[in-house]
Amino acid sequence: MKKKIEISGLTQKLKAFRESRGYSQNQLADYLGIERSSYTRYETGETEPSLFALKKLSILYGVSADFLLDIHMNVNYKLQNDITRKYKILRGYHLDDFIR
Known part of the structure; x- marks a missing residue:
């Protein structure tokens, strides 16, 4: 038995989008240039796209890859990382380095 892969609901989203748009697995496999069995494994979680x-x-569904993968970047997290990065750069300097 193959191990199932679950990426934050990706398999359910792929199936729901496909069904809501009226596409068959064959149509999507053709669109992606892969075998139908490969696409089926995306929806069952046996392989990752x-x-x-x-x-x-x-692009086809009009959503971001982040949405499909359920990636949510917190703006505060981005800001914190930016501040931390700048701090690491500046901590090697002294105030006298900027006053000339």
Whole structure:
């Protein structure tokens, strides 16, 4: 028995989008340039879609790859990382380095 892969509901989203748009697995496999069995494994979680496939699917469905993968970047997290990065750069300097 193959191990199932679960990326934050990706398999359910792929199936729901496909069904809501009235596409068959064959149609999506053709769109992606893969075998139908490969696409089926995306929906069952047996394999992960490639980045190329995720990009094409996100374009087809009008959503971001982040949405398909359920990635939520917290703006405060980004800001904190930016501040931390700048602090690490500046901590090697002294105030006298800036006053000339």
